[in-house]
Amino acid sequence: MSRAKLDAIRDAAPSVLPSLLICDFGDLRTEVARLAEAGTKVLHLDVMDGHFVPNLSYGMPIVEGLRRHTDLPLDVHLMISDPLKYARPMVEAGADMLTFHVEAVEDAAHTARELKQLGVGVGVALNPDTPLTELEPCLDDVDMVLVMSVNAGFGGQSFNPVALDKLKLLRQRHPDLLLEIDGGINAETIGPARAAGCDLFVVGSGIFRADDYGVAIAELDGLIAAAGNGEGAKS
Numbered sequence: 001m002s003r004a005k006l007d008a009i010r011d012a013a014p015s016v017l018p019s020l021l022i023c024d025f026g027d028l029r030t031e032v033a034r035l036a037e038a039g040t041k042v043l044h045l046d047v048m049d050g051h052f053v054p055n056l057s058y059g060m061p062i063v064e065g066l067r068r069h070t071d072l073p074l075d076v077h078l079m080i081s082d083p084l085k086y087a088r089p090m091v092e093a094g095a096d097m098l099t100f101h102v103e104a105v106e107d108a109a110h111t112a113r114e115l116k117q118l119g120v121g122v123g124v125a126l127n128p129d130t131p132l133t134e135l136e137p138c139l140d141d142v143d144m145v146l147v148m149s150v151n152a153g154f155g156g157q158s159f160n161p162v163a164l165d166k167l168k169l170l171r172q173r174h175p176d177l178l179l180e181i182d183g184g185i186n187a188e189t190i191g192p193a194r195a196a197g198c199d200l201f202v203v204g205s206g207i208f209r210a211d212d213y214g215v216a217i218a219e220l221d222g223l224i225a226a227a228g229n230g231e232g233a234k235s
């Protein structure tokens, strides 16, 4: 089931992934329905533990609740200090992709292999100040790299262009790797991210602060298309 969803995430590229961080948590069912109607193919869920990042969001009950209301693949961004401790419950709750932070773990290759055993897609994320060399030991064991264009922890921050250099290098060196960007993605930054070779574009405030999610997503989709296939993005 989850491996099929990983294929669905790959097939969705290039695509905008709404980030459920500043949405209406009192009416998640309606939020998901609005996003589905707006053409969303994958949902991005931000899990924060108040320890790895100085913010607390949500955990398995929300993932499980969303799972009951949608068949869309769930791309779970784990901003937590101990990803392996919560990985299995997250998968049981309905996660299809688990992305851990390289800064949070001692052995990223081991973490990636353990996550893969759970039958889900595996991503590794890195913050703007973390060099790409930190990823090298685990790149053969992951399906996706999540390049953060803000420091993980909060929505609504400004885009850090260091992410573009990282995307370009990753795309040159790993033509088949799925690449995702997260943080400060909007009408100004999405085109350069696509041109740098990105496949999946996480957007929080750029969607949830809009009156009409469909209009916001269509505009971003148009800018992805206008930016072309970058320097050889996956699709």
Ligand SMILES: O=C(CO)[C@H](O)[C@H](O)COP(=O)(O)O
Binding pocket: 019, 021, 044, 046, 077, 150, 151, 152, 153, 154, 155, 156, 157, 182, 183, 184, 185, 202, 203, 204, 205, 206
């Ligand atoms: O991982 C995240 C924050 O750590 C969120 O996915 C991200 O912030 C999305 O929000 P925005 O588009 O407003 O930057």
Ligand SMILES: [Fe+2]
Binding pocket: 019, 044, 045, 046, 077, 182, 202
């Ligand atoms: Fe995120």
